[in-house]
Amino acid sequence: MSDVAVARDSSSAMPEASIEPFTVTLIIRRFDPEVDAEPHWQDFDVKMYATDRVLDALHQVKWEQDGTLSFRRSCAHGVCGSDAMRINGRNRLACKTLIKDLDITKPIYIEAIKGLPLEKDLIVDMEPFFESYRAIQPFLIASDKPEKERIQSVAQRAVFDDTTKCILCAACTSSCPVFWTDGQYFGPAAIVNAHRFIFDSRDEGSQVRLDILNDKEGVWRCRTTFNCTEACPRGIEVTKAISDVKAAILRGNPGLPPSDLTLTPVSA
Amino acid sequence: MSTESPSKKSTAKAVEPEYLEFEDGAVIDGVHYHRHDVVIVGAGGAGMRAAIEAGPKANTAVITKLYPTRSHTGAAQGGMAAALANVEEDNWEWHTFDTVKGGDYLVDQDAAEILAKEAIDAIYDLENMGLPFNRTPEGKIDQRRFGGHTRDHGKAPVRRACYAADRTGHMILQTLFQNCVKLGVNFFNEYYALDIVMTKVKGKDRPSAVVAYELATGEIHVFQAKSIIFATGGFGKIYKTTSNAHTLTGDGVGIIWRKGLPLEDMEFFQFHPTGLAGLGILLTEGARGEGAILRNASGERFMERYAPTIKDLAPRDIISRCMVQEVAEGRGAGPLKDYVLLDCTHLGAEVLETKLPDITEFARTYLGVDPVVEPVPVMPTAHYAMGGIPTNIKAEVLSDNDTVVPGLYAAGECACVSVHGSNRLGTNSLLDINVFGKRAGNYAVEYAKTAEFVPVPVNAASFVQGLVEELRDSNGTERIGALRKELQEQMDLNAQVFRTDESLAKVTETIHTLRGRYKNVSIQDKGRRFNTDLLEAIELGFLLDLAEVVVYSARNRQESRGGHQRDDYPTRDDAHYMKHTMAYLTGDPHSADASDHISLDWKPVVITNYQPMERKY
Ligand SMILES: Cc1cc2nc3c(=O)[nH]c(=O)nc-3n(C[C@H](O)[C@H](O)[C@H](O)COP(=O)(O)OP(=O)(O)OC[C@H]3O[C@@H](n4cnc5c(N)ncnc54)[C@H](O)[C@@H]3O)c2cc1C
Ligand code: SF4
Ligand code: FES
Numbered sequence: 058m059s060d061v062a063v064a065r066d067s068s069s070a071m072p073e074a075s076i077e078p079f080t081v082t083l084i085i086r087r088f089d090p091e092v093d094a095e096p097h098w099q100d101f102d103v104k105m106y107a108t109d110r111v112l113d114a115l116h117q118v119k120w121e122q123d124g125t126l127s128f129r130r131s132c133a134h135g136v137c138g139s140d141a142m143r144i145n146g147r148n149r150l151a152c153k154t155l156i157k158d159l160d161i162t163k164p165i166y167i168e169a170i171k172g173l174p175l176e177k178d179l180i181v182d183m184e185p186f187f188e189s190y191r192a193i194q195p196f197l198i199a200s201d202k203p204e205k206e207r208i209q210s211v212a213q214r215a216v217f218d219d220t221t222k223c224i225l226c227a228a229c230t231s232s233c234p235v236f237w238t239d240g241q242y243f244g245p246a247a248i249v250n251a252h253r254f255i256f257d258s259r260d261e262g263s264q265v266r267l268d269i270l271n272d273k274e275g276v277w278r279c280r281t282t283f284n285c286t287e288a289c290p291r292g293i294e295v296t297k298a299i300s301d302v303k304a305a306i307l308r309g310n311p312g313l314p315p316s317d318l319t320l321t322p323v324s325a
Numbered sequence: 326m327s328t329e330s331p332s333k334k335s336t337a338k339a340v341e342p343e344y345l346e347f348e349d350g351a352v353i354d355g356v357h358y359h360r361h362d363v364v365i366v367g368a369g370g371a372g373m374r375a376a377i378e379a380g381p382k383a384n385t386a387v388i389t390k391l392y393p394t395r396s397h398t399g400a401a402q403g404g405m406a407a408a409l410a411n412v413e414e415d416n417w418e419w420h421t422f423d424t425v426k427g428g429d430y431l432v433d434q435d436a437a438e439i440l441a442k443e444a445i446d447a448i449y450d451l452e453n454m455g456l457p458f459n460r461t462p463e464g465k466i467d468q469r470r471f472g473g474h475t476r477d478h479g480k481a482p483v484r485r486a487c488y489a490a491d492r493t494g495h496m497i498l499q500t501l502f503q504n505c506v507k508l509g510v511n512f513f514n515e516y517y518a519l520d521i522v523m524t525k526v527k528g529k530d531r532p533s534a535v536v537a538y539e540l541a542t543g544e545i546h547v548f549q550a551k552s553i554i555f556a557t558g559g560f561g562k563i564y565k566t567t568s569n570a571h572t573l574t575g576d577g578v579g580i581i582w583r584k585g586l587p588l589e590d591m592e593f594f595q596f597h598p599t600g601l602a603g604l605g606i607l608l609t610e611g612a613r614g615e616g617a618i619l620r621n622a623s624g625e626r627f628m629e630r631y632a633p634t635i636k637d638l639a640p641r642d643i644i645s646r647c648m649v650q651e652v653a654e655g656r657g658a659g660p661l662k663d664y665v666l667l668d669c670t671h672l673g674a675e676v677l678e679t680k681l682p683d684i685t686e687f688a689r690t691y692l693g694v695d696p697v698v699e700p701v702p703v704m705p706t707a708h709y710a711m712g713g714i715p716t717n718i719k720a721e722v723l724s725d726n727d728t729v730v731p732g733l734y735a736a737g738e739c740a741c742v743s744v745h746g747s748n749r750l751g752t753n754s755l756l757d758i759n760v761f762g763k764r765a766g767n768y769a770v771e772y773a774k775t776a777e778f779v780p781v782p783v784n785a786a787s788f789v790q791g792l793v794e795e796l797r798d799s800n801g802t803e804r805i806g807a808l809r810k811e812l813q814e815q816m817d818l819n820a821q822v823f824r825t826d827e828s829l830a831k832v833t834e835t836i837h838t839l840r841g842r843y844k845n846v847s848i849q850d851k852g853r854r855f856n857t858d859l860l861e862a863i864e865l866g867f868l869l870d871l872a873e874v875v876v877y878s879a880r881n882r883q884e885s886r887g888g889h890q891r892d893d894y895p896t897r898d899d900a901h902y903m904k905h906t907m908a909y910l911t912g913d914p915h916s917a918d919a920s921d922h923i924s925l926d927w928k929p930v931v932i933t934n935y936q937p938m939e940r941k942y
Contacts, residue, residue: 091852108691120806124849124858129395131570134606134687136495137395153690176541177855183392196503197455206452208464214457221457221489221496225394257457292686318464 078104081161083114085126086168087178096175100164107157111144111165115151115179128179135290138226142179143168148228148288170231172240185240186227189247193269197254198262210318213258220253220298222291229285229295241274245285245295248276252298255311263311271306279303344524344780356786357546361386361511362773363766364535364550366518366577369396370494370758371737371765372556373501373510377454378766379554380510383773386548387510388537390517390572390860393502397558397570398758401494402683403611404471404486405451405755407444411465412484417441419477420485422935424753427473427640428711428746429887429897430937431590431905431930436718436742438933440753440760447759448487456500458489459680469680470614473640473750479942482638486752491609491681497755513548515540517860519792521553521580521733522785530584530724532733533779536789540860543853545793547785551776552732552769555581555714555722556762559738562864563872564707564821565813568600568607572864577739579867581714582874586724587907589741589928590712591871592879593888595749596822598644600706601692602664608684608703610751613637615676617669619648620700621656627665632942639942642748642888645705649822652704659702666700673697705822709749711888712878713741715907715928720765726907726928732772732779736765743905746930747887796862801845805862808839808846812865812872820876825893829880833919836873840915843869870914877919878906899937904929 080102088096103117112130119126128151129139135153144154145166159165173181199207223246230236230244251270255263270276276299285295305311347353349360363379365372368389379385389396408415420441425432452458452466459467468484476483489496505512516537523530534549557577561569582588598619599608613619619637621627631647632639648665651657658666669677669685674697677685681696688694688701714735715723720742722733737758744757812835819832843866850858884898885891905928912922 089852090854108693116806119858120804124805125852127850127855127857131391131395131572132397132400133571134400134691136400136492136683137391137397137570139391139395155690180855191506194507196507199453199455203449203453205449206458206466209460210464211460211462213464214460217457218490221499222492223499224399224495254455257455259455316464 078106079161081105081114081156082164083118084164084166085118085178087126088175089125090177105156107155109156110152111154111156111167112140112151114156114165115167127177136224138224141170141226141228141231141290143170148232150226150228150290153290170227172231172233172237173227183227186230186244186246189243190225190250193243193247193251193266194262195250195254197257197260198265199259200261207259208318209258210316212317213313216258216313217253217256219293220249222293223249223253224291226290228288228290232284232288234282234284235278235280239274239278242278243270243275245299248302249293249295249298252302255302255305256313258313258316263305267302267306270302276303276306343782345783345785355544357544359386359546359548360778361548361550363552363554363769364388364548365554365556366535367556367558367737367739368393368512369556369558369737370398370497370501370755371762372554373498373505374759374762375554375556375736375766375769376510377501377504377508378763379770380505380508382770385511386513388513388516388518388535388548390515390540390576392514393505393512394498396498397573398755399495399498400568400570400607401497401755402491402607402609403614404469404488404493404752405448405497405759406471406474406485406750406752407448407487407756408441408485409445409448409466409468409487411461412468414476415483415485417444419475419483420444422478423474424744424750425746425935426479426940427750428748429940430903430935431743431746431886433743433931434933434935435931436744439718440744440756443760444756447756447763451497451500451759454500454504456489456496458487469611470638471751472610472613472638472644474752475635479634482635486611486614488611490679491611491683494755497759513537513546516546517863518557518576518580519789519863521584522547522781523584524779524782526779531731531779534781534785536786538789538793538860540855540857543856545786545789547781549778549781551773551778552734554720554765554769555735555739556737556765557739559710560868560871561707561710563812563816563868563875565817566600566605566704567707568597568605569707574864574867575739575871576864576867577735578713579870581722582870582910585910586722586730587715587909588712588874589715589907590743590747590878590905591874591908592882592906593711593747594707594875595641595709595711595888596645596705597641597708598648598705599667599703601687602659602702602704604691605706606687606691607706607708608667608687608701609681610641612667612669612681612684615680616672617667619644620666620668621651622658622662623656627651627656635942640748640750642890643942645822646890648705664702664704667703668700669696670698670700707821709754710738711741711743711745711747711749713739716740716742718742718764719768720761721768732776734765734769736761747889792863793859796846796848796859797851799847801847803842803846805846805848805865808842809865809868811835812839812868816872820879823890823892824879825891826880829876833873833876833880836869836876837917837919840869844915873919874908874923877923878908878925881925882906903937
C-alpha cells in the first residue's frame with residue numbers, strides 16, 4: 058500500500074507532497090454581461106492541497122471569497138460534462154484536473170472555452186454545440202421490432218465502443234481551430250456521436266449521416282490537428298473517429314464486417 | 326429567509342380576479358406563463374423515461390435545472406437488474422424475493438413484484454432504443470453479479486445485472502436523451518423548479534402549476550399542467566462524504582415537504598461501501614461482482630467472518646457496517662488506520678481495462694493508486710435515499726397513507742414506492758427509474774386525457790418572487806458555503822452508518838442553529854444572469870429542511886433495520902417497527918423544537934408472499 062493513496066480530509070492520511078496546503082494564484086477571465094463591456098482578468102489566491110482539483114479551487118473562490126464567480130459543475134468527477142474550461146491554455150474539465158498536475162510555481166490561468174458565445178465568467182452558450190449534435194441524428198435508426206434484444210456480437214459491439222464514452226462536454230469542439238473560425242463546422246463532438254451510430258451494426262441510418270457529414274461543413278473541414286484528441290477528458294480517439302467517418306464516406310458505406318456469429322461459414 | 330407557504334405574500338387587490346386567464350407563452354407583470362398537459366420536473370433517467378412515454382401522446386414539457394445529459398443518472402456505473410436468464414437460470418420471482426429481503430422486509434411487496442416483472446421489458450426497451458449493452462459470446466445482453474442478487478432465495482450469487490462496462494448509467498442517460506431528441510421532447514433547460522402551486526378545488530388542494538426560475542435570465546415562469554411529474558433525484562448533499570453530485574440537493578422532495586405533503590421512510594439512507602477514501606467518489610459494486618475483495622490492514626478478507634455465504638457480495642448496509650467496525654476495532658489500513666482496501670489486483674489488467682475502465686481511472690486520477698497493481702483505499706459514502714415522496718404503484722403521489730393527489734406523480738430517487746424498503750439492492754435503482762418513470766409517464770398521460778386544467782391563482786408566482794427577492798436584497802452576514810459545510814460535516818459525524826439517540830440529538834441541535842443562521846444569510850451576486858450564488862442559497866434551504874426530516878425520523882425509529890443502524894437499539898424490532906415512517910410538516914419550520922413542526926405517523930407495509938425472516942447471508 059502506498060501512502061500516496063489518500064485524500065485530504067481531516068481524518069485521512071495525506072500524500073507526502075500535500076501534507077501542508079500551499080497558496081496557488083488563479084487568474085480567471087471574468088465577464089458579467091450586466092456590468093462589463095469587455096472580459097477582464099482577476100487574481101485570486103487560494104489554499105490548496107496537491108491532490109485538490111481545479112474545481113475545488115474555483116469552489117474555494119466562490120464559497121469563501123467571491124460568490125459572483127460563475128461556472129457550471131455537477132458530478133465533480135468527470136462524468137457529467139459540465140465544467141470544460143481552458144486551464145493554462147488547454148481545454149480540460151476542472152473536476153478532472155488536479156493541482157499537482159499543473160505547474161504550481163506559476164499562476165493558473167482559467168477562462169471559458171472558446172468558439173461558443175460567452176455568457177458570464179466561465180459559462181458559455183452551449184446551444185450551437187447541441188444544435189450540431191442534434192443535426193447528425195444522434196439516435197438509433199432501426200425498422201425491426203424484435204421481441205427481445207437485437208443480437209450483436211462482442212466484436213461488433215467493440216467497433217464503436219470508444220465513441221459511446223462521450224459526455225458532450227465540448228472540450229474537443231471548442232479546442233478546434235477550424236471551429237473557432239467557422240462556427241458552422243459540425244465540429245468533432247458531433248462527428249464522434251455520428252460515429253457511435255454509423256458503426257453500430259444495429260443501425261440502418263448510416264447513409265443519412267454519412268451524407269450529412271459529407272457536406273461542406275462536414276468532416277472534410279477537419280485538418281487533423283489532433284487538438285480534439287488531446288482535449289478529450291474521456292480519452293476518446295476523436296481524430297481517429299473522424300478518419301473512420303471520412304473513410305466510410307469515400308467507401309460509400311461504413312464497411313462493417315459481417316457478423317462473426319453466423320453459424321454458416323462466411324465464405325466458401 | 327423563510328420557507329413558509331406562499332399564501333402570506335399575496336398581493337391580490339380586492340378588484341382582481343382570483344384566477345389568472347392567460348395564453349400559453351404570455352408574459353404578465355414580468356412573469357412568463359406556460360400551459361402543457363404534462364409537465365415533468367427533472368431530466369435524469371426517471372424524467373426522460375417518463376418524457377419518452379408522454380411526449381408523443383400529450384403536450385409535454387420537461388423542466389430541468391441541469392442540461393439533461395448532466396443529470397447524475399449518468400454517474401451510475403455497475404448495472405441494471407433484470408432476470409433475463411441470459412447467462413444462467415434466473416426468474417423474476419427470485420429477483421422479487423431478493424429485493425424484499427435486501428430491503429430488510431420494509432419493501433412493499435406488490436411494488437417489488439412489479440419492479441422485478443417489468444424489469445425484463447425495461448431492459449429490452451433500452452436495448453431497442455439503442456443502448457450498447459455488453460454482450461455474451463452468443464450476442465445477447467451480458468449479465469454480471471451484484472450484491473444481494475441470488476439464485477433460488479439466497480443459495481448463491483446470480484448474474485442478473487445487465488451492464489455497459491462500468492458506465493451503465495451514462496449509457497442509459499445518453500440513450501434516453503437520444504430518444505428524446507428523436508421524439509422532439511420540449512425541454513426547458515437550466516430552469517429550476519422552486520414551488521408547486523396548489524389551488525383549492527371543492528375544499529381540496531389540487532396541483533395546478535409548477536413555478537420555475539430561469540438561470541440564464543433570472544426570470545420566473547409558471548407552468549400550468551394537468552399532470553405534474555416530479556423526477557428530481559436524490560439529496561446526498563446533506564452529507565459531506567457522498568457519491569452524489571453537487572446539484573443533488575433534494576429540491577423536488579423539499580418542495581413537496583413544504584406543501585405539507587408527507588415524506589416516507591426518510592431515515593433510510595444508503596451508504597455505499599466503496600467510496601474512494603476521503604473523497605466519496607464511487608467505485609461500483611460491479612468490481613466485487615467481478616471478483617474484487619475487501620481486506621483489512623492485515624490483508625484478511627473480513628467479509629468471510631460476517632457473511633460466510635456471499636461474503637463481499639452481501640448487501641451494502643451490511644458491508645458498510647462491517648467496514649466501519651473493522652476500522653473502529655483497529656484493523657483499518659493506512660497510516661491512520663482509517664480505511665479498508667478494495668483489492669482488484671487478481672482481476673488482471675484485462676478485466677479492469679475492459680469491464681471496469683472508469684473506476685480504474687478514478688482511482689488513478691484522484692488517489693494516484695493503480696488498481697491493477699495495488700489495492701484501493703475505500704470507505705462508505707452517502708449514496709442513495711431510500712425514502713422520499715410516497716407514491717402508489719401508479720406513481721401517484723399520496724397525501725396520506727392512501728389518498729391520491731390527483732394529477733401529481735413522482736418517480737425515481739425522489740420517490741418512495743417503496744421498492745427499496747430500508748436498503749436498496751445495487752442495480753435496482755436504474756431499474757426503478759425505468760420502470761416507474763415509464764409508469765409515471767403513462768399514467769400522467771391517461772389522467773391528462775380526461776382531466777381539466779386546475780385554475781392558477783393570480784399570486785401563483787409570489788412565493789418564488791419573494792424567496793428570490795429576499796435573498797437578493799438580504800444584507801446578512803452568513804455565508805452559504807460555511808453553513809452548508811457545517812451541516813454536511815455534522816451529518817457525517819452523527820447521522821451516518823451508525824446512529825444513537827445522543828448523536829441524533831446533537832445534529833438536531835446543529836440543524837436548528839443553522840436554520841437560525843440561514844435567516845441571516847447573504848449572497849454576493851445580486852445580478853439576474855446565471856446567478857448560481859442565489860440558487861446555491863435556495864438549495865441550502867432544501868438541504869436544511871430534508872436533513873431535519875431525516876434526523877427526526879431516525880430518532881423516532883428505535884430499532885436497527887437496513888440502512889438505519891442504531892447502536893442503542895441494535896436489533897430489528899418487527900413487533901413495533903415493521904411499518905413505514907410518514908413525516909409531515911405541520912408547523913413553522915423555524916420553531917425551536919422539531920416536534921413543534923414535524924408530525925410522524927406510520928404506514929403499513931404491503932406483504933404478499935414473503936413473511937419477514939431474519940436476514941442472513
Ligand atoms: C455514483 C453513483 C453510481 C450509481 N450506480 C448505480 C448502479 O450501478 N445501478 C443502479 O441501479 N443505481 C445506481 N445508482 C443510483 C442511481 O443512479 C440513481 O438513483 C438514479 O440514477 C436516480 O435517477 P433520477 O432520474 O431519479 O435522478 P437524477 O438522474 O439525479 O436526475 C435528477 C434530475 O432532476 C433535475 N432537478 C433536480 N432539482 C430540480 C429542480 N429544482 N428543478 C428542475 N429540475 C431539477 C436535475 O436537473 C436532473 O435532471 C448510482 C448512483 C450514484 C450516485
Ligand atoms: S468527444 Fe470527448 S471532448 Fe468531445 S464532447 Fe465528447 S467527451 Fe467531450
Ligand atoms: S463536474 Fe461533471 S464533468 Fe466536471
